[in-house]
Amino acid sequence: MDLRGRTAIVTGAARGIGAAIAGALVADGARVVIGDILDGEGEELAERLGDGAVYVHLDVTDSAHWQAALAEAERLFGPVSVLVNNAGIVEFGGIADQPADSFRRVIDINLYGAWLGMRTALPSLRRAGGGCIVNISSTAGLMGYANLGAYTASKWGLRGLTKTAALELAADGVRVCSVHPGPIRTPMTSGMDDSLTAGQPIPRFGEPEEVAQMVHFIITRATYSTGSEFVVDGGAATGITPPVNPST
Numbered sequence: 001m002d003l004r005g006r007t008a009i010v011t012g013a014a015r016g017i018g019a020a021i022a023g024a025l026v027a028d029g030a031r032v033v034i035g036d037i038l039d040g041e042g043e044e045l046a047e048r049l050g051d052g053a054v055y056v057h058l059d060v061t062d063s064a065h066w067q068a069a070l071a072e073a074e075r076l077f078g079p080v081s082v083l084v085n086n087a088g089i090v091e092f093g094g095i096a097d098q099p100a101d102s103f104r105r106v107i108d109i110n111l112y113g114a115w116l117g118m119r120t121a122l123p124s125l126r127r128a129g130g131g132c133i134v135n136i137s138s139t140a141g142l143m144g145y146a147n148l149g150a151y152t153a154s155k156w157g158l159r160g161l162t163k164t165a166a167l168e169l170a171a172d173g174v175r176v177c178s179v180h181p182g183p184i185r186t187p188m189t190s191g192m193d194d195s196l197t198a199g200q201p202i203p204r205f206g207e208p209e210e211v212a213q214m215v216h217f218i219i220t221r222a223t224y225s226t227g228s229e230f231v232v233d234g235g236a237a238t239g240i241t242p243p244v245n246p247s248t
């Protein structure tokens, strides 16, 4: 897809991975609606990105917010060709002790929010003549993590929903893919230290731009991929390297 003049919506784009995705799409000529609940940071980013970007207050769990964001996107830029469901939160808790409202909140934002976004954007994607949806899942959508039950459930759910959407929207000319980042340096991981990545084949945190490059590739180049999983994790989900002594 040639992004020049195309309209994109990126959720959770005021900072972190979403901000890098918005930047990469604007740099390639797209006109981007930055949706988030962090109004100050979102407005600042839109200003930095210039005429190709606008900020809208969008809580992804709110249907009325989605309707308003889509209307604003169409009014300013035209029908939406690209939707990136990136907004997400992480809340820790074991199965035995995570409060129910915490579990529900994570599912609500990470999974229900993306479902609501896809269904609300679909008429606009049809008016655009097709396009691409990218759902930001995680390595937590490929394997389990202790004390992250809600988060892993939401990210596996998003991976599954991506495949169903790919089947349902193919006739509309819409490709739908999921992206699975490993540990990326953003405000979400600010409390985590480098030991987290020590066992990875590429033993460091990734940068938001490295995820953005993959998202950009999926939208513009991955013309034969839909329902597919794209992993950006320094090898984190590849397996475990046990400390084997070859002489024993």
Ligand SMILES: NC(=O)c1ccc[n+]([C@@H]2O[C@H](COP(=O)([O-])OP(=O)(O)OC[C@H]3O[C@@H](n4cnc5c(N)ncnc54)[C@H](O)[C@@H]3O)[C@@H](O)[C@H]2O)c1
Residues within 6 Å of the ligand: 011, 012, 013, 014, 015, 016, 017, 018, 035, 036, 037, 038, 058, 059, 060, 061, 086, 087, 088, 089, 090, 109, 136, 137, 138, 139, 180, 181, 182, 183, 184, 185, 186, 187, 188, 189
């Ligand atoms: N950072 C990582 O290591 C990592 C790894 C795998 C997946 N991810 C996923 O990448 C995505 C972006 O994460 P990040 O690391 O940039 O985190 P972040 O916390 O820096 O950014 C998340 C953004 O989502 C926004 N948001 C939260 N709730 C929202 C809501 N209800 N409506 C709209 N926006 C909302 C936040 O305000 C924030 O701007 C998330 O879906 C996250 O689960 C991150």
